[in-house]
Structures are given as C-alpha cells and as structure tokens.
Amino acid sequence: MSMTSFQFDPSLTREFIDFGYSLYREDRRRIPPMRRSVALQLSPDYPFYKKEGNGHKHFLAYQGRRVVGRVSALVNAALRDDDGTAVGSIGFFECVEDGTVAAGLLDAARDWLREEYGLRRIWGPMNFDIWHGYRFLTKGFDRAPFYGEPDNKPYYPDQFERYGFARRRTWNSIEIRGRPQLESLIARGKEPYALLLDRGYRFVPAGVPDLRADLRKLHALISRSFDGFLGFTPIAFEEFEQLFGRLRYALARPMSMFIYDDADRLVAFAVTFYELSEAVRAMKGREHPLSLAKFLFYRRRVRRLNFFAAGAIPEERAKETEIGKAGLFYVVDQALRHGYQDIIFALMAKENRVQGLFRHAGQDAQREYALYELNI
Numbered sequence: 001m002s003m004t005s006f007q008f009d010p011s012l013t014r015e016f017i018d019f020g021y022s023l024y025r026e027d028r029r030r031i032p033p034m035r036r037s038v039a040l041q042l043s044p045d046y047p048f049y050k051k052e053g054n055g056h057k058h059f060l061a062y063q064g065r066r067v068v069g070r071v072s073a074l075v076n077a078a079l080r081d082d083d084g085t086a087v088g089s090i091g092f093f094e095c096v097e098d099g100t101v102a103a104g105l106l107d108a109a110r111d112w113l114r115e116e117y118g119l120r121r122i123w124g125p126m127n128f129d130i131w132h133g134y135r136f137l138t139k140g141f142d143r144a145p146f147y148g149e150p151d152n153k154p155y156y157p158d159q160f161e162r163y164g165f166a167r168r169r170t171w172n173s174i175e176i177r178g179r180p181q182l183e184s185l186i187a188r189g190k191e192p193y194a195l196l197l198d199r200g201y202r203f204v205p206a207g208v209p210d211l212r213a214d215l216r217k218l219h220a221l222i223s224r225s226f227d228g229f230l231g232f233t234p235i236a237f238e239e240f241e242q243l244f245g246r247l248r249y250a251l252a253r254p255m256s257m258f259i260y261d262d263a264d265r266l267v268a269f270a271v272t273f274y275e276l277s278e279a280v281r282a283m284k285g286r287e288h289p290l291s292l293a294k295f296l297f298y299r300r301r302v303r304r305l306n307f308f309a310a311g312a313i314p315e316e317r318a319k320e321t322e323i324g325k326a327g328l329f330y331v332v333d334q335a336l337r338h339g340y341q342d343i344i345f346a347l348m349a350k351e352n353r354v355q356g357l358f359r360h361a362g363q364d365a366q367r368e369y370a371l372y373e374l375n376i
Helices: 010-022 035-041 099-117 156-163 179-199 211-225 237-244 277-283 289-299 314-319 323-337 355-360
Strands: 002-006 055-063 066-080 086-095 121-124 136-139 166-177 202-205 257-260 266-274 305-312 342-349 367-375
Touching (some): 002 010, 010 066, 055 099, 086 156, 136 156, 156 367, 166 179, 179 355, 211 237, 211 305, 305 314, 305 323, 314 323
Antiparallel strands (some): 066 086, 121 367, 202 257
8 A cells, every 4th residue: 555645736636536436436325525615625725724823734545556545634723622732633534445544544644743733632534624524424324314414434433443533522313204203392392482482582584585694694603602612613704605605505494593582682593404415416516507407406306304503692591591492493383384394403412402302202313423533
C-alpha cells in the first residue's frame, strides 16, 4: 500500500472525489452527494480554508494504481472540547473493507495533526465542523437512508474502534407512522401549547413570505440555541446561507416555524423538511436539466417528513415553559392537518430531554449514530 497527501491538487482532488462514488457503485439505496458541492468543499475558495488558524491535509491510499481509501486531517481553530482543549478532526473518510488500509489512513491523519499542530485530541468523522457532515451511522443499516442522514459503510465504526477511537456521543432517529402513534407522541404538548397561546406567544410558519429573511432569523437562533453544544463553532451568515440556501426545495413550511414570546421576542424555532431521499437519489449526484427534472418529479410525490432541528434560546429554556413540548405539538399537529402521517424525528442526542416523550409514547429508535474520539 502507498499513500499520497495533498491540499489543492486538481488531479488528486478528482481521484479523491471519484473514490467516494465508486466505492458505493453497487449500493442502490445510496443518496449520493452532489459532485459540485463536494468539489466546492475541496477547493481553495471554500470559506473553511480562508479562516485564520485553520489547516488541512488530504490523504489517498493506493494498492498499485487503484485508490482504496481516502481521509482528511482537518484543523478548525475554533473547535474546542468542553474543557477548552483544542480538537482536530478526521473527515471525508472512505475506505475498502481492509483493516490495514484503514489503519494506514488513520495513522497518516493522526500523525499530521500531532506533528504539524501539536493536537492530542481528535474527533471523527467530522468534515470541518458540525455544520457539515459528521457522525457515523452505527445502527439501522437495514433501513433505507433518509436525506441528510450520515451514510457510511457498516464496517466503518469497527475500523475506528479497532484503531482506538471511543464513542464520544450518541444520537438516534425515530420514525413514527400513523395518526394514533403521532397523536400519542404529542398528547403531553397540547396543554403547554394552549397555555403559551393564552400568554400571548405566537407560532409563525417559516419561509412566508421572505425565506432569506427567515434564514437570518434561523442563523441567529441556531447560533444562540446551540452555543455550548458539543463541537459547536460559530459561522458567519454568508457561510450559513451558502450551506442552507437551498431550503426552498426542502422546507416543509407549514411544519416549520418561529416562536415569539409575549413581548414579541424571537425565542425558538423548528425546521421540518420534506423527506427528499428518492428525489435526490434520482439526480445521481449531478445537477443538469435532466437530473433537476427528475428531482422535481419525485419531489411532488413526497409523503414523508423529516423533523430536522429545533431549539430555544437560553433565556427561554430557563423559564421552563415547556416550549419544547409545545413546539413539537405544533409541528406534528400541522403535519396531521396537512395529511402527513409518516415523520422521521432525526438525529436527536440520546441525552436530550425530548427523548422522554418518545419513551412515554412507546416509540423506540430504529437508527443510531456516533461521534468518536481519540486521545493521543
């Protein structure tokens, strides 16, 4: 096995990208990322590379002339652990089912992070930060992936664990089908929702009429709500808009909302997407007129929702108004009113208090994910 490293090399970048598609060629359930988006993330114009203190090195593993693995060692100067320790990350990991190849890739990334930046703690998988792709799917490989879900080979977690990585945090996703099951889930939120309405709180659908203005609101709310979340790093609105500017294609507007308190302050949000796995899969990673036509065709057939994210600012959480229960009630009630009875509640941290509502409703997770840590 041989190894090549690079930063911005057009030929090697092409091999790096191509391997991420060829490895999954036989997997018909795969939702391939858009080639243009991946290429942009690996180009010197991408915002990550322009931030002071950031660094990176990409690695390709070969057997003969055949690429058998890839990985990126990434330094985000703003990434800190809860105790203030600087953390490096390992991202864009793809590898054949060969422990020797995986160990070689992880060796190269680890050594570069340690020798070039003196880092002693590494998280993975993480592409740049938690705004981008991170975490491995660890349970639920028997289910078709949904759009936005970590999607990896089943043996990747084992390759990391055999190398010495340990789980740092775990998330899960729960899919609920059927009106009775969904009504059971939100039963405890009906009263808090009514009480907040009586107090003068407003629940306002997102994206109406100005999606860009709502993107600014969402950026501000996420920045405050998720501050302190493991791995959170702030980003400018322009970068946020670049990442989420295509929301207009996926945003389930009646089921996405902002909450204003009785003083008309913006205090919470919820984002729900139409589950677009079939539509995006049909594009096969390409963005040309035919693939876009396929996307729009399948987009009209969507009958499943992805409850993607929700949060409240710290001051609102401190009031203990049960705004989380009220927000969940609003979203699911709107979904039922609009004829949707299949919802994925995506990527919830296992320690999140909302998990209690699912346990009370007798709903178990079907999918699980993990972020791994290596101390060196």
